[in-house]
Amino acid sequence: MAATLRASAQQRFCARPGAIAPARPLFSLGAAAGSSRRLVAARSAGAAGMAPELKSAIDELISKNKVVVFMKGTKQFPQCGFSNTVVQILRELDAPFESVNVLEEDAVRSGMKEYSAWPTFPQVYIDGEFFGGCDIMIETYQSGELKETLERVMNE
């Protein structure tokens, strides 16, 4: 069943309480609550830090899905060349993946930079761990390492 993370907490992510709070969820999850694991240390956690609700939602998303791409745009309509490249690579390798459009929600966009300690998008998570950005996807695709990793993960 598809549980959605409706951000009743979303108001809290919003800088201005009175600002437009879209009804859409932050992102949709493949399944309901579960335990999180193997968090990527947010090395560059700023003074503010990210909202705990967002952090746990991301924990869950990446632990419930073998491959998650945090990208600009959607897999149907990537809005950035680098994000598009990653989508094409995963399609080429027949790897099912979940995607999150970071352009939809500023809290997710800034939050993921902190969560992954990575300044750019796309960000690819494989098997619950940060795998890399576009350049790493290209390099490991060309070396065959990505295919190996995906095959191992998918067969787990």
Added chain:
Amino acid sequence: MAAAVTADALRAKLESALQATTVTVTDTSGGCGAAFDVCAVSPLFDGKMLIARHRMIHDALHDDMPNIHALSIKAAWTPAQQQKQQQAAAPPGAGTTA
């Protein structure tokens, strides 16, 4: 307004932070200073995973990242890898189709 980032400034930072022996930074933005390709060769990359090498580059350029829209790290090699690449004389990715 933040000052525009220049390829020269980024190269200097990478050279000093990574003790890089070879650094090429190409401004791919068409002049606005917001998109760069980076290749770096550093002995500090030795024994480090690709992801860790990329993090080292990000860290070195940390202060400029807010003003950079796109940073593409084309290569993060150790000196030994650079030598191997030069001997192979084939660019990375040769033989794959776009």
